Amino acid sequence: MKLYNTLTRKKEEFVPLVEGQVRMYTCGPTVYNYIHVGNARPMVVFDTLRRYFIYRGYDVKYVVNFTDIDDKIINRANEENTSYKEIAEKYIEAFLEDAKGLNLLEEKTIHPRATEFIKPMIDFIQRLIDIGAAYNADGNVYFNIEAAENYGKLSKKNIEELISGARVEVSEEKRNPMDFALWKKAKEGEPCWESPWGKGRPGWHIECSVMARTLLGDTIDIHAGGEDLQFPHHENEIAQSETLTGKPFARYWLHNAMINVDNQKMSKSLGNFLLVRDIKKEFDLEVLRFFLLSAHYRTPMNFTRDIMKQMEKGLERLYNGKKNLEYLLDKTEDRPLNEEEEKHLEEIEKYKQDFIDSMDDDINTADAIASMFELVKYTNSNLNEKSSKALVSKAYQILMELANVLGILYKKDEILEEEILELIEKRTEARKNKNYKLADEIRDKLREKGIILEDTPEGVKWRRI
């Protein structure tokens, strides 16, 4: 499969460091607030990549960190008059809840917290000092970017220009204006840890470097995140890690594009952060997941209510295809495929191959989804009650395995309550007696309860909205 590597700005054939294994790290949230739709994109996109790796038989080790100590968390704690720990705890819990709604494969995700890795961070920093790549300035420890080879290679930045751009914070402590903090000296009343340089806490960039290295090794296969993290965050991770180990830090860097809301950038000044849990009030989060996969991950997206409505309809179409197959599974008889059915199976396998080809091409989920629509159209048109159950079963299995790669179509029908079954029975009776008024009344009543009835030649079918 090919992946677009930000480091080389090219699509490259993916070859893992160790055959059959993928070690992947995605920058996770700083837990000072609920996650918004922009945070959700890398979570969903790279979760899908991980699912695809699993589908292709790789053994995947997947890490998404929680930054649980940081200025923003401390500020938040002060605002709410509580501790940074409680803030972190609260929003980690909220994240996990949203993650569940987004159907992220949480049970297979390793979630390290920065504060659990203070010791290795201190060791890491000390080592950088030892080799002259970092220096202690009155309790603050900075990384000396001149010690790094090719600083700026990921974001293609030129150091002199960055400095002359004068947008960097000027600090008398720093030897070079571009040097960045590895360890921050504690201010009065701030949470802190003991270190060889006094009380303080780690800087942001060092967290990811240390957690990735501790959990995944010196060189990881894939490092992913939003494209806004390219600089300075990822650039600094590379500088620290590669200076320390002398090895490549990550072999493939993947970055997703940003999301606008109603054609506007989400920003603090506009106060237009759209939280995942706000979206949940109007849409099932599966629709959000489907939306996030409806465009290629490196294409900027725009989030609007209307587009979500469209996505909801599209997803419903796939669910109907699934339901139709489930219905046939129940109605068809087991027998060997005839010649015509063998051809159907070949066609169905072809759609599956199209799906795989699309995913192989830098996770082209938009194209992969199109293959699913085509598959559904094909089975809707060509399979019926007279088909062989073996064929129906195979088609269903393929549809579901593709859906599982994208993390969609996972909702199962619940068993209907006795009371509702009785109503359906009553309506069928009414229809038999051509009492359509009563029949329609019952249908409307059930619709209010979120149950859609469909009269088909084979009898009444129902589904949830």
Next chain:
RNA sequence: GGCGGCAUAGCCAAGUGGUAAGGCAGAGGUCUGCAAAACCUCUAUCCCCAGUUCGAAUCUGGGUGCCGCCUCCA
């Protein structure tokens, strides 16, 4: 100023040299008591200009218009 991205039908969105996937919406039809679902049919020459080529939405150059990063915001 530096780096980068995007511009395809009413809307969303694939397609990176051979004569425009898919979805939503819309129109007509089949089926149906009516609906729903499903199926069939219909709806674009790809921002503009020039060039390369037998041939370009796809490559090159120049415009125009959006946008992102360069401020610990995914």
